[in-house]
Amino acid sequence: MNLGNESSSDLAAPPGGWPAPQAAYVHVPFCRHRCGYCNFSIVAGREDLVDRFLTALDRELEALQRPGVQTVFIGGGTPTHLNPDQLCRLMRMIRQRFALASEFEWTIEANPEDVTSEKLDLIVEHGVNRISLGVQSFDDRKLMMLERGHSGHAARLAIDRTVERVANVSIDLIFAAPGESLESWRRDLDTAVSMPISHLSTYNLTYEKGTSFWSRRYHGELEPTLDSLEVEMYAAAQSTAAAAGLDHYEISNFARPGNHCRHNLAYWQGQGWFASGPGAARFVDGRRELNHRSTTTYLRRIENGQSPTAECEPISVLQYARERAAFGIRMLEGIDLNRLSTQCGVDLSSQCGEAISQSMSEGLLAWAGERLRLTSRGILFADTVASRMLG
Ligand code: SF4
Incomplete structure (x- = not known):
């Protein structure tokens, strides 16, 4: 492959620009409240800060000068925890600060206990056309163990109520909670696919340092699920989703035809994205930037006229190319290595040659025509495959 005379380390940007x-x-x-397993950048019980936050967020967004975007994703935290007036202010702000493309996708994350008819009507009225519900389980015992604030019944009602207003509804489920059996996980999956959802995300429970689950595990109060059972649970998700006509398109994500999450595709395909709010991470013009994680620090900095950015790292073209390969391989359709190499101006077959050979020899990667993709065994070791590609 001829990628020109300039070596990838000399390039200031990919051939077509960032x-x-x-x-x-x-x-x-x-x-x-904070769920025991959660290590996201959130504050619990600080409703007194919401109005200050909205003012600060507006200032941060104003600086972007109303860029055109195809997708918006409002996540958290729990965006729907805001009261109707605050939610309305947030929706108006998005409309004012971004120029939405004609076929935009606008997602908001919601918890089942918050999706009242009033809030649903309000967000739909402003243009939200995709809702991601944090269901996690339909099993009351498991929900209690995960310290969630809703019941299984409330989750089912929330899905029905949401679908009446928004066709594109996604739900998240967690598996491998302490004490969870394969049978109870299958019941969660069966309930999920019997509901009118268009997208399903499944995540295994992880114990992140700094969470109460991590210290309870450390002190022997919580016993993690055996790896072999987790593998069976993951396989159950794959087979149940496939039988229900959901396409397994990314390691943790399944969708009905035409309902793949366009916003998340932008991350996996390295297309660049804006991100605002405490702890938000963006990729713009070849720079990765991370905002301060603490909500109060974020507020203080913006209120004092300072930047909310805590870290800024320019990335090299070579690093960008490796990341495109590593994140792209999470997509079940795999990656076209030649095309990626041309787009990035980096010969990935040689830069990642050793990583690819090793994963192929272990049966984790295989060629499917022009595309390199994870094997069914490789899907279970996707993180290993990806981290080798990152070098
Ligand atoms: S609702 Fe979601 S974001 Fe909020 S604490 Fe629980 S897991 Fe974290």
Whole structure:
């Protein structure tokens, strides 16, 4: 492959320039309480900060000068924890600060206990056309163990109520909770696919340092699920989703045809994205930037006329190319290595040659025509495959 005389380490940008962000993420850090496994950038029980936050967020967004975007994702935290007036202010702000493309995708994360008819009507009225519900389980015992604030019944009602207003509804489920059996996980999956959802995300429970689950595990109060059972649970998700007609398109994500999450595709395809709010991470003009994680620090900095950015790292073209390969391989359709190499101006077959050979020899990667993709065994070791590609 001829990638020109310039070596990848000399390039200041990929041949076509850095991708112009077409996606915007807005982080709303408020929750009713902190779930024991959560290490996101959130504050619990600080409703007194919401109005200050909205003012600060507006200032941060104003500086972007109303870019055009294809997708908006309002995540958190629990954006729907805001009261109707605050939610309305947030929706108006998004409309004012971004120029939405004609076929935009606008997602908001919501918890089942918050999706009242009033809030649903309000967000739909402003243009939200995709809702991601943090269901996690339909099993009351498991929900209690995960310290969630809703019941299984409330989750089912929330899905029905949401679908009446928004066709594109995604739900998140967690598996491998302490004490969870394969049978009870299968029941969660069966309930999920019997509901009118268009997208399903499944995540295994992880014990992150700094969470109460991590210290309870450390002190022997919580016993993690055996790896072999986790593998069976993951396989159950794959087979149940496939039988229900959901396409397994990314390691943790399944969708009905045409309902793949366009916003998340922008991350996996390295297309660049804006991100605002406490702890938000963006990729713009070849720079990765991370905002201060603490909500109060974020507020103080913006109120004092300072930047909310805590870290800024320019990335090299070579690093960008490796990341495109590493994140892209999470997509089940795999990656076209030649095309990626041309787009990035980096010969990935040689830069990642050793990593690819090793994963192929272990049966984790295989060629499917022009595309390199994870094997069914490789899907279970996707993090290993990806981290080798990152070098
Ligand atoms: S609701 Fe979600 S964001 Fe909020 S604490 Fe629980 S897991 Fe974290």
